[in-house]
Amino acid sequence: LINIRRLLGRAFEGAAAPFGARAVERMLRDGMPARLALPLRVLFGASPPAHAIEVAERIETLRAALAGRAETFQVSWSTDPRHAVTARYLAEIASVPRRWGMFLHVCAEAFEAQTIVELGACLGISGAYLASIRSQPRLITIEASEARVPIARSTLASVTDRAEVVPGTFEERLQSVLDRAGRVDVVYVDGHHAEAATIHYVRTVMPYLASEALVVLDDIHLFRDMWRAWQTVSSMPGVTAVNIGRFGLLVTGSGTRGYDLSRYSGWWRVGGPRAVQQPEMSHTQRQF
Ligand SMILES: C[S@@+](CC[C@H](N)C(=O)[O-])C[C@H]1O[C@@H](n2cnc3c(N)ncnc32)[C@H](O)[C@@H]1O
DSSP: OHHHHHHHHHHHHHHHHHHHHHHHHHHHHTTOOGGGHHHHHHHTTOOOOHHHHHHHHHHHHHHHHHHTOOOEEOOTTOOOGGGOEEHHHIIIIISOOHHHHHHHHHHHHHTTOSEEEEEOOTTSHHHHHHHTSTTOOEEEEEEOOTTHHHHHHHHHHTTOSSEEEEESOHHHHHHHHHHHHOSEEEEEEOSOOOHHHHHHHHHHHGGGEEEEEEEEEEOTTTSHHHHHHHHHHHTSTTEEEEEOSSEEEEEESSOSEEEEOHHHHTOOSOOOOOOSOOTTOOSSOOOO
16 A cells, blocks of 8 residues: 555656756745755756755665664654554655655755754654764754664764764653754754644744754644644744645744745645654654
8 A cells, every 4th residue: 555655656756857846946036045045956857956855875785784684673652562553664665765765964054054953763764864974064863762763873973973862752852852962953853743742842942043054843734633733743833834745944044934835745635633652653654
């Protein structure tokens, strides 16, 4: 089923890309932050920079190796072994796929990131996309699952020596991570997809952001409460909010504006209520 969804998703992407690309140009003329120009053009079909392609190839090789590992992993919301997930699931479903990893990478370059904070390392795939930009930024990523922390460290060590995986929950660690990080250029929130938690994380990082910074929220359409969280944070004064479907982008330093590109990336429908705490169940619910 996932493979069929992927195929349909790719077909949709191809068909919708020219319309998305046109909408991006229109929105840039209308005042959407210029730093988003290249990432969004690449998202909607323009060729990525050569460096980004090279990085993506390396990271996708790492992903394939991780997916082939034999171990299973406990999920954070259950101690029942029947709920354990495979390495393949974490690498291929829970981790950001190539297209969106590339988007994160090009965004980090566009915002000239020197310091990046990530909530939810998992196996280190998205962190690797973010940390491998040419300026070699510092990346601090938080991960509650003890078994995933050493794997994320090893993934990140393949692309940078400036990444740190902090074990523990966001609730315990975020404040001290931000105090150490100083000025943060890019934040990627990819775990604990609940309304109050998401709003809290965004409000907590705001005072630490650089004057022109980017906050990326994953899975804003996945559950109703994530959608409500997006409604709240995207109407904060002083941020430009861009709904690109899978991700919600908040950009500081560019006035209070809102843009919606979700219909062109295939993620316009809002998911249902969340039955249980399932932070890993992130990326299976693509809509097109
Ligand atoms: C969707 S996965 C992250 C995927 C990763 N960003 C990537 O794309 O490669 C979410 C991760 O967040 C972690 N997580 C969820 N809630 C958390 C919390 N409250 N504190 C710390 N880690 C949490 C989970 O253990 C899981 O590994």
